[in-house]
Amino acid sequence: MPELPEVETTVRGIKSIESSVIEKIDIFNPNLRWPVPNDLPNFLSGKKILSVHRRAKYIIIKCSNAYLVIHLGMTGKLVFAKPSDTLKKHDHIQITFINNEQVIRYNDPRRFGSVHLVKDNLDDFKLLADLGIEPLVFEFDGNYLFTKARKRNVAIKTFIMNHHIVVGVGNIYASEALFLSGIRPSVSACKVTRRKMEILAKNIKHVLSVAIEKGGSTISDFMNTKGEQGYFQIGHQVYNREDQPCNKCGAKIKKTIIGQRSSFFCSTCQR
DNA sequence: AACAAGACCTGTAAGC
DNA sequence: TGCTTACAGGTCTTGT
Structure with missing residues (x-):
């Protein structure tokens, strides 16, 4: 899916989860580009989502105790679904919220995407630390x-x-x-x-x-x-x-x- | 430091 | 119809 506009569209599409509280996270297949950390569900369940942003092609979901960072790779998608909807092929992760009948599912056939848990300073996160300038800012000319x-x-x-x-x-x-x-x-x-x-x-x-x-x-x-x-x-x-x-x-x-x-x-x- | 090539993985379409 | 091959929105890692 992703060129930058699609990532930006995705971010805008899931903005509505801001201030929601995560009830649970299900990992159906952790084998993305890098293994999804297995303490991720425990660490984030019960935590509030403070904001959703984009940096480069990374989707950055700021939670009350950590950052959930998602890259869609070549074929990743975040889609809303009802919990009762049957899982599709290549649905790898599901996020359920308290008092919200919609869940978010991460689907990625090629699994070039990745999901990270950043507990420390976001700027120190290796994959973000060395990135260049954003193209849409004034300073890029x-x-x-x-x-x-x-x-x-x-x-x-x-x-x-x-x-x-x-x-x-x-x-x-x-x-x-x-x-x-x-x-x-x-x-x-x-x-x-x-x-x-x-x-x-x-x-x-x-x-x-x-x-x-x-x-x-x-x-x-x-x-x-x-x-x-x-x-x-x-x-x-x-x-x-x-x-x-x-x-x-x-x-x-x-x-x-x-x-x-x-x-x-x-x-x-x-x- | 800069660059080229390899790696990861599945689905689809084209070619035989 | 079926098998084989080439190619696809990304980017980190390895080797020169």
């Missing part, structure tokens, strides 16, 4: 990208997908932002001009913001139909459009592999 790209020879697409640089830019929106910016994804990061970096930063913000807006429009669907209305509803300019005509110039969109990830671009519009 062309100058930031240009400065960070000095002496970086990796492809610009790989560069903007590196979350030590900037978080939350996944494979789809990397291709899309580069298309809008007229930058070929294979170009070395250090060769992209300052002016182009300004355009790129703007377009990264743009594609993510628009996707979040669209995702937001499907929040009710997310609650009722168990998710899934994500970015495949949104028209892409290049992603997954190999051999189809470029919407700007009509040339055939090309596909190539960069950093082991498929990448799409228009060889006319992107130099």
